[in-house]
Amino acid sequence: MKHHPISLFGQHNIFFLKFFIILFLSCIATRFNFCLSNIPSSLKTLPLVGHLSFDELSLTKASRDFGNRYQYHPMAILYPNSVSDIANTIKHIWNMGHSSHLTVAARGHGHSLSGQAQTHGGIVINMESLKVYEMNVDVIGNDSPYIDVSGGELWINILHESLRYGLTPRSWTDYLHLTVGGTLSNAGVSGQAFKHGPQISNVQQLEIVTGTGEVVNCSKDQNGELFHSVLGGLGQFGIITRARILLEPAPSMVKWIRVLYSDFTAFTNDQERLISEENAFDYIEGFVIINRTGLLNNWRSSFNPQDPLQATHFKSDGKTLFCLELAKYFNFQEMDIVNQEVERHLSHLNYIQSTLFQTEVTYVEFLDRVHVSEIKLRSKGGTIEHLLLFQMKIFST
Numbered sequence: 001m002k003h004h005p006i007s008l009f010g011q012h013n014i015f016f017l018k019f020f021i022i023l024f025l026s027c028i029a030t031r032f033n034f035c036l037s038n039i040p041s042s043l044k045t046l047p048l049v050g051h052l053s054f055d056e057l058s059l060t061k062a063s064r065d066f067g068n069r070y071q072y073h074p075m076a077i078l079y080p081n082s083v084s085d086i087a088n089t090i091k092h093i094w095n096m097g098h099s100s101h102l103t104v105a106a107r108g109h110g111h112s113l114s115g116q117a118q119t120h121g122g123i124v125i126n127m128e129s130l131k132v133y134e135m136n137v138d139v140i141g142n143d144s145p146y147i148d149v150s151g152g153e154l155w156i157n158i159l160h161e162s163l164r165y166g167l168t169p170r171s172w173t174d175y176l177h178l179t180v181g182g183t184l185s186n187a188g189v190s191g192q193a194f195k196h197g198p199q200i201s202n203v204q205q206l207e208i209v210t211g212t213g214e215v216v217n218c219s220k221d222q223n224g225e226l227f228h229s230v231l232g233g234l235g236q237f238g239i240i241t242r243a244r245i246l247l248e249p250a251p252s253m254v255k256w257i258r259v260l261y262s263d264f265t266a267f268t269n270d271q272e273r274l275i276s277e278e279n280a281f282d283y284i285e286g287f288v289i290i291n292r293t294g295l296l297n298n299w300r301s302s303f304n305p306q307d308p309l310q311a312t313h314f315k316s317d318g319k320t321l322f323c324l325e326l327a328k329y330f331n332f333q334e335m336d337i338v339n340q341e342v343e344r345h346l347s348h349l350n351y352i353q354s355t356l357f358q359t360e361v362t363y364v365e366f367l368d369r370v371h372v373s374e375i376k377l378r379s380k381g382g383t384i385e386h387l388l389l390f391q392m393k394i395f396s397t
């Protein structure tokens with residue numbers, strides 16, 4: 001006679017079967033929880049030059065970013081003091097396998113807007129504490145000078161260091177208090193990109209800690225796939241521990257210009273014209289001004305005080321305006337020629353004539369301009385919302 005398998009156990013036995021299934025599942029769950037609860041102690045055994053922090057203050061700090069919209073609470077923060085700190089930690093997590101559910105996020109200066117440098121219950125690697133590579137400029141007999149920097153270095157520091165050699169990186173972001181790893185994981189775009197490409201096009205070589213904890217050098221010609229994946233890869237393909245950034249001779253001064261348009265087509269025509277002309281300007285950026293007040297108040301506060309009088313009297317009647325921001329780099333002895341050249345280029349443009357704002361500033365003042373505005377805004381008690389608006393380039397009025 002054929003029996004249904006369960007009927008073999010009889011009614012009482014079904015009860016025991018259920019009991020054993022529940023017992024079995026709860027054993028698995030306990031074992032899983034046991035694994036999770038043991039994760040911090042297994043991490044504590046890692047041989048590190050730096051350290052792991054589990055303290056609430058650090059965890060809370062790492063669960064926030066500039067955007068202040070997402071908060072993912074990590075389990076621990078790694079403050080690496082060597083590349084092997086990062087490699088050992090990642091290797092350890094890799095060896096735990098998928099069941100650990102542990103994720104890792106590199107954090108630069110935490111200026112993301114949507115939690116990109118956060119991880120829920122995982123490990124945040126605080127890249128700014130990785131100061132293992134002295135910034136090292138190579139200029140000697142080199143047509144393409146470069147600087148080697150740690151992935152957690154701030155661009156503002158790279159600027160100051162390379163200027164000591166009369167050199168400068170070629171492509172920037174508008175704001176320099178961001179890390180190399182943070183902007184290279186995005187793209188790094190500003191007004192120099194039309195000439196040199198974004199920052200990711202100005203990197204010669206990278207050192208990466210991969211997802212399995214290996215330390216790998218890569219460039220266009222060596223491990224090219226990794227190189228191109230990491231650049232613009234939002235931290236998903238490896239951790240940038242060192243980058244070789246291309247440099248060019250630095251100017252000492254900048255002629256900095258802003259003009260306004262009410263007609264979008266005139267604005268884009270002029271922008272395209274300047275971009276396609278060779279050597280017209282060194283920096284070209286366009287942006288929209290959503291002007292609700294009719295007065296261009298903040299406009300001037302983010303610019304240098306030497307605006308011409310006519311421009312301060314310009315009334316926009318609350319219209320949306322378009323701004324072309326231009327810069328021409330020069331050294332003192334070239335001042336007259338540069339003034340003539342700039343005048344010639346401007347004479348071909350169709351901006352609203354009374355809105356020509358121009359000034360001369362040092363190269364550093366120009367590149368660090370957004371930080372100066374940030375300090376002004378913070379001193380006036382700017383909230384995170386104001387700072388977010390500021391992030392959208394503070395150019396609305």
Ligand SMILES: Cc1cc2nc3c(=O)[nH]c(=O)nc-3n(C[C@H](O)[C@H](O)[C@H](O)COP(=O)(O)OP(=O)(O)OC[C@H]3O[C@@H](n4cnc5c(N)ncnc54)[C@H](O)[C@@H]3O)c2cc1C
Pocket residue numbers: 065066105106107108109110111112113116117118127151152172173174175178179180181182183185186187188189190234235236238239240241390391
């Ligand atoms: C005020 C302000 C102005 C800005 N201006 C510009 C601009 O002009 N042009 C522009 O292009 N962008 C601009 N941005 C955006 C900025 O480039 C990105 O938000 C950038 O990611 C911030 O860098 P961070 O060092 O704060 O990185 P984080 O926010 O800490 O990290 C950003 C991403 O990079 C990853 N990451 C960080 N370090 C590494 C590393 N070493 N290796 C691998 N992955 C890493 C993180 O995991 C995360 O996914 C601006 C942002 C702000 C707040």
